Amino acid sequence: MNKRVPLLVLVIAATVAGAVLLPSTPVIFIGAALCFALVFPRDMFKNVRIVIWLAFILLSILLISFSFNAKGYSITSVDKSSAAGLAAGEILYGINDVAVTDADFARNYSGTIKLETNKGPKFANVNGTLGVEAEKVSSSRLSFGLDIRGGVRAVLEANSTDNATLDQIISTLQTRINIYGLREAVFRPVYHEGKGFVEISIAGGNREELRALLERQGNFEAKITVSPRMSSGTGTIRLAQFHNFSVAGKSIIVDGRTVNEKESFTLEGVEFLLDTVSDKVNMTATVFNSDDIKTVFFDPQRSRIELEQGGYRWSFSIQLGQEGAQKFAWVTNNLEVVPGTGYLSAPITLYLDGNLVDSLSIASTLKGRVETEIQISGSSDTRESAMKERSQLQSILRSGALPTSVEIVQLDSISPTLGSSFLMNAAVAGFIALLGVIAVVGIRYRRPKIVLPMIIISSSEILIILGVASMIGWTIDLPAIAGIIATIGSGINSQIMIIDQALRGEQATTMKEKLKNAFFTIFGAGGTVIAAMIPLMVIGFGLLRGFAITTIIGVLIGILIVRPAFGEIVKKIIKD
């Protein structure tokens, strides 16, 4: 054993140095595996409990995938006016051959700059700032929560008790993010005693971005492009009356007026835009807008999802005003029925604030009909995606308006500097706590052979919890850290129970029986902690719920994986 100590020190030193200089994860993985091989006697590798524990440690290293030497900044959002040519998700390493720093994103540039990115070097002509937001590339796959990264979180109270309304609010907000390119947000519906809430978290965001998300309401337009049949340079637009037009170069003459390409004109209240003039004339009519849509129906009779061959069919109805219905009927009269499809020759295209958001085929039966209630339908592979498509379209038709009034009942905005200094403080406090624990346990047992495994076991517990967290995509935030502290506390308690039982002097009882007693108490103690956390996990809001879930995961890892291994290690140590 003693011969191995210098070798062990060497391996640890090499691992630490290697983790900083080389790709960290493989180095740490190999380093940890070598350490285990050096520390544990051969026969311990035949023990199932030890093997499971070691496997979890190594797996966690892979899952967390550390990279302490990660460089650069990952682009999180790109301004519309940005001239840097960077895309969200790209990693920026350097500007003009100098490594990037925080300040580079606020600095003004003029002229051509060289950008070193993960997609190779780029040259961009930038006047002003880069127009992008970015954050340091993280040194692991762990995702840190708002409390640590900074951002805004709000809870909205909906003026409705209906579950479908909450889904509709979330879908509407998500649609706004997609259409307007706002910063990604995470939504969670919460129900409490018949009240509906939506929790919104925007990591890295600020209050203005939240306001933009909540207040942004667009202007909706539905358009149909018609190309009237032409004969020797003349054609007819059919509305209530017939409007003949003739082609003259790149313009047309309609009702005695000359209209150039890309110009708009109005006939009987219907607005047209002349798209192109060649052999065929393409013009786009606006058939209705936000004001024409009186109601978008959400009720189960008029908003449905049905099973059909090969997937799900969604449908819902909208109520149009008389004027809109009339325009729709007139314009569709100019379309042809495409034989064998049951649809008209052009689709109806939907725009929000001038952005094309969707396009729908028009059923041939609707041609020229004044219908104030129109059914819209589509198909999707799964029920979930059918529901998603339907509610996205419903919210577009409502001009992206929320289905009900909402009130902000809670608003947190977390400064990123406060968050990062919290992480540092927590690490220092954790280290001092560890020293304190070593001191107490050292005084009590006076044997490094007992104290050392306790520390290794507790550290491995944190590592495995983090590994599981990164596997299930769990976010590390303040409540999660509190949960990890709770778990480590109960872990140290359990280890003391195991050691004290194992150290009992009586010869009459075997080691197996002694540990059996300890494990009865440990499972009991773990059970009571889980029992105390279950109610919170089920009913709690964000903060407390996260704490409860982390604690439960931590305690389960503790009693199922880590403690049994510790029992085996103690057995071995006490025997020696």
Next chain:
Amino acid sequence: MLYEKFEKYWKIWLWIPIILLILSIGIVANSIATTGSFMKRDIELTGGKSITFEISAVNMDAIKAELPHATLRLTSGITRSLIVETSFESNESEVIDAVYRHATVSGSPTSRTVGPSIGNIFFQQAQIAMILAFVLMAITIFILYRSVVPSLIMILSATTDIIITIAVLNLLGITLSLAVIAALLMVIGYSVDTDMVLTSELLKVRGTSVSAGIKRAMKTGLTMISTIFVALLAMYLFSGSLIIEQIALVLIIATIFDAPATWMTNAGILRWWLGRKAKSHSSEGGKKHE
């Protein structure tokens, strides 16, 4: 030896936590009668604003003079935070301006606004969660030990610890926040740990005297309590985060009172019960009582 002195008067020690429990019930009942809640509620549970600044130098008196209605709190740690709590209606930028005038602030502040309606919901949920947590904890103990009297004693000991902790928090003027609720739930889960060590030792381990069993369990239990205490003290002093500080403080208090609750009340009643059981079943050769 100290332990022998403690051992000799176990019937007297038994009553100390019980008297503390009765006093605590009085304090908690008074709080319920005057504020309608077992502890004074934080803005998180009543609605209000809380703004946190990371500061290096601060003139607390000057800020207090400018913001007479606000509550100011300072956390410890390598970097310190100043937390200003005001009512839901108050103007946030006024508070921020006042703090910037009298403190050296680094970075932008962190703010939290809680509407009164949601604050109330948090409080209701927390109360339900605490009651359910307690019930589930009790059920778990009954399932584990399948013996009514020892289980009841353990639950009594845990209850004593929880109620004394709440009373002490009341006396210290700590307000009930989400973090404090989380910590109290941890107390519900943990307060039975040492009781379990004791009860398992006396009920499950064969061939040892009650007195030796208590002594051994006490050694383990006190080691557990001291390690946790030291770790929590470090978290309390150095975390620099109000949430971790609050959780640590609640657990420190609970850990301190866990010792008398377990080793005086639980040990005392269990010893008495085992003694009676031994007398009535002496022919069965149960545990020897001395």
